[in-house]
Amino acid sequence: MGAMLGIVLSDNLMVMYVFWEATSVSSFLLIAYWYQRKKSRYGAQKAMLITVFGGFAMLLGALMIGTAAGTFSIREIIGMRETLADHALFLPAMLLILLGAFTKSAQFPFHIWLPDAMEAPTPISAFLHSATMVKAGVYLVARFTPVFGGDMNWFWIIAIVGTLTLFWGAFMAIRQTDLKALLAYSTISQLGLIMSLLGIGSLALNPDFAAEADWFEAAILAAIFHLFNHSIFKGCLFMVVGILDHETGTRDIRKLGGLMSLMPVSFTLTVIGGLSMAGLPPFSGFLSKEMFFAGVLAANTHTEQWTLWLPIAAWVASIFTFAYCLILVFKTFTGTYHPDRLDKKPHEAPIGMLIPPIVLALIVVSAFFFPNLLSYNLFEPAIHSVLPGLRLPGETFYVKIKAWHGLNTELYMTIGIVVVGTLLYRTYKKWGDVYNLLPHKYTLGSLYDNGLAGAEKLSARITSTYMNGFLHSYLSYIFVFIILLVGGSFVLLDAFGYDLSTNAEIGLYEYILAGAIAVLAGFVISVTSRLTAIIAVGAVGYLVSLLFVIFRAPDLALTQLVVETITTALFLLAFYFLPKLKTEVTRIRVKISNLLISVGIGALFTLIGIAAQGSNQFKPVSEYFQNAYELSGAKNMVNAILVDFRAFDTMLESVVLFTAGIGVYTLIKLRKSRKGGQQ
Template identity: 60%
Template sequence: MTLIHYLILMPILAAAFIPLLGVGAPKLHLGWGAITVPILLFSFFVSYVPAIASGDVFSASVAWMQALDLHFAIHLDGLSLIFTLLITGIGSLVVLYSIFYMSKERESLAHFYAYLLLFMGAMLGVVLSDNLMVLYLFWELTSVSSFLLIAFWFRRKNSRYGAQKSFLITVGGGISMLVGFIMLHVMSGTNSIQEIIAMRDTLHEHSLFVPALVLILIGAFTKSAQFPFHIWLPDAMEAPTPVSAYLHSATMVKAGLFLVARFTPVFGGEATWFWLVSGVGIFTMFWGSFSAVKQKDLKALLAYSTISQLGLIMSLFGLGSAALQGGASTESVLYTKAIFAALFHLVNHSTFKGALFMIVGIVDHEVGTRDLRKLGGLIAFMPVTFSLAVISSFSMAGLPPFNGFLSKEMFFTAVLNANQMTLFSMETWGLLFPIVAWIGSVFTFAYSMILVFRTFLGPYRREKLEKTPHEAPIGMLISPIILCGLIVLVFFMPNQLSHYLLSPAMNSILPTYANMDGLIPHISAWHGFNLELLMTIGVAVIGAVAVKTLRYWYLVYDFFPEHRSIDSGYRWMLSAGERLSHQATSRYMTGFLRHYLYYIYGFLLLITGGTLLLSGSIIIDPSGDAPVAVYEVIIVLVMAAAAIGIPFTKSRMTAALLNGVLGYSIAIFFVLFRAPDLALTQLVVETVTTVLFLLCFHHLPEWSREERSLKVRLPKLLVSIGMGALTVLIALSVQGNRLFDSISSYFEDSYDLAGGRNIVNSILGDFRAFDTMLEVVVLFIAGIGVYTLVTLKAPKGEDERERE
């Protein structure tokens, strides 16, 4: 394994050992130990920036299951480098922030940092994997670890509900994605993503190409909270604020965007991909911003704003995918700006949204509430937090001099270019993109202003607050200060970011373009008085009017009642599924053992018997059998009479004795066939079994009249005859279908091979000694358990307390 392989596994291994740090240093906040992992990883990946910027790509592979084409393959290029820096860089700031946010006296920090590091390792595996199945493995690990993080405060009902909701939706999408990956493997014959990209031209004509495309996009849409799968993200805000700042701004929700970007070279240029990605993205952008304005909880507002921003980036990836249609033509080259804008806004969004989550966490931590109806006038108490909120919120609104302004202008350029597309019938529908984008941007401006001014300005409502407001400690402010510093720095130095990170990522997404340098736009804050600037001015003016007149047009949300929302549909589906499952379960989980045996044996008869009949495998060839003696026939008839008599007996004692006749008759056969050791074993087992039956009967009620009725006995009789006939047919068919030579001749030489004259003992003690040893160990463990249960006594009075 290479160094990168070990670095991916480092957070996962650290997650296993982080609880030990708390035991060894109980006075130390575990965050100080956990923060070393993302800092080391960030430093390592930063060292790759110059090489990646110069065009290098780093790949490594470790064989895992070669027969299944499973390899722990790593591919570090410009696209994966951006995500690794976000995962480790934002991760370092989040852990630092959590040290001052999470109390080591009230919280289980060992669990928290173990889950957080597990998630970090899973995300690194997602963005660095070059094998479809390994990527899927890490993909689902992100869902599991995020479930644990969202449900960290598991005693809260809403936390459990939000974790369950996000898990069901994202894992469901992950399963869809897995099916798409399998289709890709069927089409290409490989699990290597880079090899699949190399053969993209040969895959387009395959009948599975579009189904695989759709299934993979479902996985991406569920993870990145695209409409209509966006409903899990607001409920996931029940997680601690550091989790929200990490998962729902910079990492987990960006996994779907990464998936779309990684597979754009494969599916880009396909009309279905273009319309799904760009169409779903632009509508999600509008719907998220529209829904964010009506929220009263700050984290809920940020949740819907995240949905909106993710939709914006997704739409840009969709519009940019048209660049792969028809080669590097003049029109196609124009679309590459959308890909560049998507990457640029992806980075910018991580900075301002991460800072905003931390700022909201500070307000909640120091004031005791996130309810906008209770907040106001905090600028006098929290001036530093207010300043950070202005920087990050204005960046999200797309105002200068902040990085969000630059990428928002590029977003407007991309949607205006969409109006000029001649591909995919954009002459008809292209006008919708700039219109929807502009309306969504108005709502984006509105909720950004609401977040700042409703929280920090206006009347101070001390009577509604749980705590006396005060500024956060410096330790909690460091992380948002760094992020806000990056917001301003990127605005003044955007082309350095473009050269070292965005350009290599463009080359990864659009590998068919030989000269990428000519396609990288020069980023500047001033382009003259163009349509994009007019759109921005219009957004600010109309957005300000919308905020000022909010109480007059707020009634528009009444046209979208909660009981008719997608979220209510999800809850109805969940409750309906629970009702149906309860009804179905109550029908077959009757509490009667005989019914369960009917299901088990009936299923076995149907599947096994049906398969044998349909495949023609029932072949009986008695030509090689030994002659049957008269006494053998007599014993068989005795056994048959005993077996037939059991269902019709009216006494448990008689049934037990008849069952014993069967067992002892088998022992007689063992004697006749010269197997005295097996006969002895059978006699002992049968004797013990009969005694146990008699002991159990002492504690069981008498058979009722219903249990002796034909209604009860007939199904038993049919199942018994069916299973008996099936067993006999299988035995005879096996006897008549000898595909291989018998291995009995090998064991007959037991004396020379194992030094034992008794073949059975030699098999148990020598030929399969390891298996026998493990069986003995299992019996030993079971014996210890039984001894513990028998001898362990509850403390005096414990039984009385339990009964109370």
């Protein structure tokens, strides 16, 4: 709830995105509430993958529109609507934001996660996956309608996707045998209805349809009104389904029937919620459904484009909606009672479980008889937010809702829905085989499963090619990446700039030592014995100490000799007990690659060092240490740095060495005690 409020109340796009993903994480955890069930884990994973994928798309779109506007404030972006339309990032940002909205609000073809989310406990399904969280995508479309609403791409994409979702959700709901699955597909269908209305209503911001703006404003009102209605009647229905599951032990329609006399209150609540969803009076769903028909008819009449399919698709989808509402009511509560098929002996739920759906059912009925109680307090301010600038300050939208508009086309469409929908319900056994025409392996759910399984196999195959268990390979990847990334960056930025004119001359002895070091380094790569390689590395270190002698740094030379002697001895001791090198490491191809990587890394960091030396933008820190004697009383600058200037660093290094020594001593003692038979 906090995350949903954060989405609605956020003015900053990045803050909105954080709350957006918080809803996805919350949904994931709640769907997997019964984590011991395979279906719960599967549904949670599917919801997470699809909604987070859309969330990343929305993030990219938000970054694009924020970059184009120069701000992430939604209010400021809305104020720049006219200037943003000509920006190169306008269309990509629109598509990415819509992708995020469609995945969150389960629009076709991303709707497949919502039915599997019904594995969550029923109160969670009612709250998250019907009334609130799935409306986040609808809210996002409404919130960005002031930015993108005047664009025809925005209208066409939302209208097509919303209408297709409306039809497909209603069509698939009829074949469901689980009550929660039926309500899940009905939610998908109703979300598509709201989406299509928002798409149609966005034409009010298009200057080409200024004369018809009132018709499209009515579509926005219908979207907001149905958003409210759907939350009320669908919340009521979900709670009743939870009651049925709790009192009968099943949600399978094939096992239910004849419960009207045993659960009369639940039956009454289902009738109110179901017929409101079907769009029949005297329930609030009838009002918003009639307004929906008026919106699609207006889109066909006033756009002067090929939009006849909108009212046709809306009418056909509403027929299926009416049919599955009849299934929900009559298949569950009428017909033959089968006590042998139920896990429990059914009876009416206690009053504590009935009060919440009763309250919602009362709102459904009250909103039909008194719809204008909310019109100017709730709906009209919302329209101002979706369609800013269409009214002068202080001027209001016309939002008076009436139940009777005479014998108009919308009423005739409703009558046709009742007749044809009842016929479909009565003859389902004759035409129900149409669902078997599409093989299961070609369904969207199956394609998702196969795609996920294929992606896992592909990733495992790719991973096995480079995760071969050799440390040599992993180091090679790291070094090659450094060469490409760092070296490529320096080349692209032309950062390899240096001046050698101020450097001292290189003497004969330095050339000889450098050549000897290079020969020994190449010898390290060519040998096949670890011990020989260690000795060669030690020889390289001793030659480096000779360079320090030539450069008149006896302290460094002495330190180098001591450290090189100790490390060589330790390496010889440790590597003596290791097995011989495998043939994969001793092949000529591997040795050549080692040579190239080594030369590349050495050359890269040598050039970086020379380049860093050549760009003296600041005074060198060495000038500070030239006064070592005055600052610390030390005649040796290196000792002064170690003991005085870096005293804490040196002390901590000593502590680390001391701690490591204690660890080595402890391991040796443990080994001796085990050999002696002690525990």
